[in-house]
Amino acid sequence: MSLTLQRIPAFSSALFCRCSSKSFQRHCSRISSKKVRVSDALSSEETGANVRIQGWVRSVRPQKDNLFLHLNDGSSLQPLQVVASSHLNTRDLTFGCAVDITGTLEKSPSKRQNVELHAQHIKVVGECNPVDFPFKIKERHSLEYVRQFPHLRCRTNAFSSLLRIRSEATAAIQSFFRDNGYVQIHTPVITSNDCEGAGELFQVEPAGHKNDSDDPNPHFFSVPAYLTVSGQLHLEVMAGAFSAAYTFGPTFRAENSQSRRHLAEFYMVEAEIAFTESLEDLMKVMEDLFKAATEHVLSSCAEDVELFHKYTAPGRRDQVDLMLKRKFNVISYTEAIDILKSSSQNFTFSTEWGCDLQTEHEKFLVKHCGNVPVFVINYPYELKPFYARDNQDQPNHTAAAVDLLVPGVGELCGGSLREERLELLSQRLAQYLQLREFGSVPHGGFGMGFERYLLCILGLHNIKDVIPFARFSHSCLL
Numbered sequence: 504m505s506l507t508l509q510r511i512p513a514f515s516s517a518l519f520c521r522c523s524s525k526s527f528q529r530h531c532s533r534i535s536s537k538k539v540r541v542s543d544a545l546s547s548e549e550t551g552a553n554v555r556i557q558g559w560v561r562s563v564r565p566q567k568d569n570l571f572l573h574l575n576d577g578s579s580l581q582p583l584q585v586v587a588s589s590h591l592n593t594r595d596l597t598f599g600c601a602v603d604i605t606g607t608l609e610k611s612p613s614k615r616q617n618v619e620l621h622a623q624h625i626k627v628v629g630e631c632n633p634v635d636f637p638f639k640i641k642e643r644h645s646l647e648y649v650r651q652f653p654h655l656r657c658r659t660n661a662f663s664s665l666l667r668i669r670s671e672a673t674a675a676i677q678s679f680f681r682d683n684g685y686v687q688i689h690t691p692v693i694t695s696n697d698c699e700g701a702g703e704l705f706q707v708e709p710a711g712h713k714n715d716s717d718d719p720n721p722h723f724f725s726v727p728a729y730l731t732v733s734g735q736l737h738l739e740v741m742a743g744a745f746s747a748a749y750t751f752g753p754t755f756r757a758e759n760s761q762s763r764r765h766l767a768e769f770y771m772v773e774a775e776i777a778f779t780e781s782l783e784d785l786m787k788v789m790e791d792l793f794k795a796a797t798e799h800v801l802s803s804c805a806e807d808v809e810l811f812h813k814y815t816a817p818g819r820r821d822q823v824d825l826m827l828k829r830k831f832n833v834i835s836y837t838e839a840i841d842i843l844k845s846s847s848q849n850f851t852f853s854t855e856w857g858c859d860l861q862t863e864h865e866k867f868l869v870k871h872c873g874n875v876p877v878f879v880i881n882y883p884y885e886l887k888p889f890y891a892r893d894n895q896d897q898p899n900h901t902a903a904a905v906d907l908l909v910p911g912v913g914e915l916c917g918g919s920l921r922e923e924r925l926e927l928l929s930q931r932l933a934q935y936l937q938l939r940e941f942g943s944v945p946h947g948g949f950g951m952g953f954e955r956y957l958l959c960i961l962g963l964h965n966i967k968d969v970i971p972f973a974r975f976s977h978s979c980l981l
C-alpha cells in the first residue's frame with residue numbers, strides 16, 4: 504500500500520513530541536478531539552472526525568514519505584493503522600511503547616480495514632526498549648513461552664483475545680442466570696466447611712500469627728477456616744429462600760498437581776435450584792447455559808475466537824457448531840461401564856462397576872457419543888459426597904448425580920439432586936441437618952469449571968492458558 508502526502512494534507516502540520524501532559528491536553532482541547540477506543544474507530548462509518556486514541560504500538564514501519572504504525576488498546580484483535588509524516592522525530596516511537604495520538608479518521612485504501620488514523624500529534628507516554636521486551640514483532644510465540652511472563656502476556660494477541668473472550672463469557676453466564684430468575688449470591692471465600700469432603704483444603708491463618716493455644720494447626724483467629732472448595736452449601740441455604748440461586752467466583756483446591764486440567768485456584772459457576780425433583784431439570788439448565796454462553800461468545804468475539812480456532816485448534820469450530828446444534832447425550836453410569844468394557848481399547852484404570860471414571864474413560868465416552876457432550880447419570884452411591892440423593896428405587900445402589908463430559912476436556916460440570924430427607928441424612932452429617940428441619944424441599948444443583956469451559960470451546964489444551972494468573976502447585980507468579 505502506498506500513501507502520499509497529497510492524500511493527507513494534515514500531515515504537514517503533524518507534531519511528534521514528548522511534551523508535558525499539560526501542553527498535550529491544551530492541544531487536544533484546542534482541536535476538540537473525542538477520545539475513542541480502537542474498536543470504535545475501526546467500526547466507525549464517519550470519516551473526517553477528530554479523535555484522540557491512546558494505546559500501545561504493535562508495529563512501526565517507516566517508509567519514504569510516511570510512517571505507518573499499528574496501534575492496539577486491548578479493545579480489539581485488529582489494530583488500528585496510524586499514518587504519520589515521516590518528517591517526525593520517531594526515535595522513541597518503538598514497538599511496545601505507549602502513545603497518545605490525535606488525528607482524523609479517514610477512509611483507508613486497504614481492504615483489511617475501513618478507516619485509518621491520520622495523526623496530527625503523537626505523544627510517547629511510556630517508552631519501551633524493544634530489545635528487552637520479551638515479545639518480538641512478527642514472531643509467533645508459543646503459549647508455553649508467553650506463560651513465563653504473566654505480567655506482560657496480556658500484550659500478546661492470543662492472550663488478549665483470550666481475556667476478551669473470558670470477559671464476554673462471564674457476562675453471558677451472568678445474563679443467562681439473571682434472565683432465568685436466579686439471584687446471584689456472593690458465597691464466602693473463607694469458610695469452615697469442606698463441602699466436597701475430599702480434604703483438598705487450604706487452611707487460612709493470618710501471616711506471622713502466633714497460636715495462643717497448644718494446637719499446632721493454623722487458625723483463623725482461633726477457629727479453623729479454609730479457602731472455599733465450592734459455594735454449594737452456602738447456595739443451598741439461599742435456594743431455600745430464593746428458589747434459584749447462583750454464584751460465580753474463585754474456588755481453591757490443594758491438589759498437588761501439575762496436570763494440564765488442574766489449578767489450585769479456579770473459577771466455578773454454581774447453581775442451586777429448589778423444587779427440582781429430576782436430573783432432567785438440572786441437565787436442561789446445564790445444557791442451556793453452555794449453549795447460551797457459547798452462542799454469545801461466538802457472536803460477540805468472532806475474530807478472537809477465530810484466532811484460536813484457526814491457529815491453535817483447527818477443526819474445533821465445526822465441533823463447537825455441532826455441540827450447539829445437537830441435543831446432548833444422556834447415559835447412565837452403568838451404560839457407560841458397559842460401553843467401556845465392550846470397547847477394544849486397553850484402559851490403564853479399572854472399568855469395573857464401582858470404579859471412578861478417569862480422564863481416559865471420559866474422553867472415550869465423548870468420542871463414542873460422536874463428540875457431542877454427554878451427561879453420565881446415576882453414579883455408584885459410594886463415589887459421591889454425602890449430599891447426593893440416594894436413588895433408593897434402583898437395583899444398584901446409586902446416587903442421583905450427574906457429570907457433564909465434553910470434547911477435549913472430559914468432566915465440565917458435576918451436580919446432583921440433594922438429599923433432602925432428614926432421616927436419611929441424619930445418619931450421615933450433623934451440620935447439614937438444620938437446613939432440612941425448616942421447610943425442606945427437593946432440590947439440586949451443579950458446578951461448572953469456568954476454565955474447563957473455555958478450554959472446551961476454544962480447543963486449547965492447558966488450563967494455565969485460560970486464566971489471567973495461574974496458580975498451581977509450586978507456582979504463584981506475580
Ligand SMILES: NC(=O)C[C@H](N)C(=O)O
Binds near residue numbers: 698735919949
Ligand atoms: N455446586 C456443585 O454442585 C459443585 C460440586 N459441589 C463440586 O464441587 O463439584
